[in-house]
Amino acid sequence: MTKTQTFFVSLLTLTVLLSVLFADLLPKPVGSYAFQRFLQVGILTITCTAVGAFYISRYGIETLNKLWPALIVASGFLLLTFPFRESLYAWVEPGLYAVFFFGFVAMGNLAGSDRTKHQLAVILVYCAAVAVALYGATTIMVYLFALSDEVSQLSAFIPWGFVNIRYWSHIATWLMPLLPLAVLIGPLQNQRLWRFFCALGAAIWWWVIFLSTSRGTMLGLIFGLFIVLVFVGRPALPWVKVFLRYLGYGLFAWLVLSVLIPSILIDELTVRALHAGSAGRMPLFIEAWRMSFENFPLGMGPLSWLTHETLTDEYLKSSKFGHPHNMYLMWAAEYGWLVICALLALVVQAIRLFWERRRELRNETQGASVLILAAFTASVSAALLHAGVSSVFIAPGSMLIGFLVLCVFWALISPSWVVSSQGSGGNKALYTVAFIAIGFVACLWLREVVIYYDAMLEDRNYRFETAPYGTPPRFWHYGMFPRPPSQMIQGSSGSSPD
Known part of the structure; x- marks a missing residue:
């Protein structure tokens, strides 16, 4: 990448991270949640319009071959919405998922050379390390204010800046596997101050995970670590060691900040307990499962979780929520099992590409490339598991950061020859026509979002x-x-x- 491209990508990445972690400090004409959603919609719209037009102008009908898994998923959400097109705001969420899944696959395929992929990974990891450390430092300030007010339940104030603490845990699931890379790759990996800076930020975030008893994050990170140990193995050990070291720092921070210091300063200390219950999710799971078979295999339509009449007595008696706390059951309930099959096709494609890339790297001496692949694989695996018990692919902050991570992950597993260096950059006239056509459809979707x-x-x-x-x-x-x-x-x- 050129210096201009590097600067632009770095600026965009840091903007996304800071807008998610520090949304409460930004001007809020529409609220932090809505601000992040509009930011996400804007980024995805611009990305998919420009990239979609590029593929059409350069590859024409061959675009179907290059992007088939993403196109299947995107088409699945849109086609399965068509029978419900008369419903209120029917195209808002399927449009979001269509551009999300198409966007990260299309962007990942554009990375090109291994050098570019390495640069993209370094940019995201370093920006994440900076954002995590800044948020951690601010969290310590919140912690000190809470102690000065003799607050006995720290989890009521930490993590801060999110309308729900679980939305912070989504971000932790995406970012925690990437933090060890900050001291293993890049220009600052051997700088002591930088290594201390990264370790301190990671320790604070692990502390907040324990403080808030983020079970979905814990299970996801354990799963991601397991996937790396089994399928990457010995070449990933440097990343594993730093990951476990940061975990140890976090446990020590929890003992000091959540137990030792508060027990000295506060008479009645309240510590959130980790429990194995479903936290009221089971009635939601059962309701979504029943919905998925009401109109099998097409589903009950977009937003039908909000509009359908209750099917089970358990859900009727339980507290109502905007989603069933399980992305896969929600998609099956609203879009049908056909869209789950489309998503499985995308996952199978990712596994195949990962396996081929893993085999290539294990036969080479490029240790950094193996570590990068291991970290991003752990991040994506953790998020996919977490999505089974939470709204990882609903919350706008999670989807914004997840989009960046998935773009780099898909770039890492995609063959470097996807973008051909032969010929021109494509038919400019066709690009203009495609850009206008896709942009027009995007504007119709944006109008629907604003109306909603x-x-x-x-x-x-x-x-x-x-x-x-x-x-x-x-x-x-x-x-x-x-x-x-x-x-x-x-x-x-x-x-x-x-």
């Missing part, structure tokens, strides 16, 4: 005045809209989303 946002605000304000019950999130932070007819109050300003 305005209607959600109107319904949220009315709902809070008449029946306040919290803000269970979904596409927007207030995620119980649209609601089933039985929950709509006729004749009110909130009853008509139009």
Whole structure:
């Protein structure tokens, strides 16, 4: 990459990371959750419009061969929405998933040479290390203020800056496997100050994971570590050692910051206990499972989790939430098992490419490349497991950072010859036509997103005045809209989303 490209990618990466971790410090005309969603929609729209036009102009019909797994998933979400096209805001979420899955595969395939892939990984890892350390330093400030106020339950204030602590845990799942790379690759890997800086940030984040008892993150990281040990093996040991060392630092930080110091300064100390229950998720899982077979294999339609009449007594008696805390069951319930099959095709393609890349690297002496592959594989594996018990692919912050990680991961496993160096950059006239056509469709989708946002605000304000019950999130932070007819109050300003 040129210096200009490196600067632009670094700036974009750091902007995304800081906008997610420090959203509470930014101007909030629409709120941090909505701000991140609009940022995500904007980035994905621009990316997919430009990259989609590039592929069409350069490869034409061969684009189908180069991007077939991503196109299957994107088409699956859109085609399975078509029977429900008359539903309210039917295209908002399927459009988001279509551009998300197409975007990271298409961007990953554009990386080109191994040198470019290495540079992209270094940029993301170093930006992540800086953002993590800055957030960690600010967390210590919050911790000190909490102690000065004799707060007995630190988890009520830490992690800070997120509408729900589990949204922070999504970010930790994506980033924790990448932090060891910051002291194993790149220009600063041998600098003592930099190594201390990275270790301190990692230790604070591990402490927050233990403090908030983020079970999904813990299980995901254990799973990611297991995948690396089994399928990468000995070449990944330097990464494994640093990963476990940071874990040890985090345990020590937890003992000091959560047990020792508070027990001295505070009379009644409350420590969150780690438990093995489902935290009320099982009725949601069962409801989503039942939904997936109501209109098998097509699903009940986008946003039907919010609009369908309850199917099971367990869910009827349980607290309502904007999603079932399981991405795969939610997709199966709303888009049907056909979209799950499409996603499995993408996963199988990723496994095949990973296996081929692993074999190439194990026969070479490029230790850094193996470590990079191991870390990003652990990150993606951890997030995929975490998505089975949480909204990893709903929360905008998680999807923003996940998009960056998945772009680099797909670049790492993709063959370096995907982007041919022969010929020109493509038919410029065709690129212009494709760009305008795709951009027009993107603008229609953006209009739908804005309409959904305005209607959600109107319904949220009315709902809070008449029946306040919290803000269970979904596409927007207030995620119980649209609601089933039985929950709509006729004749009110909130009853008509139009």
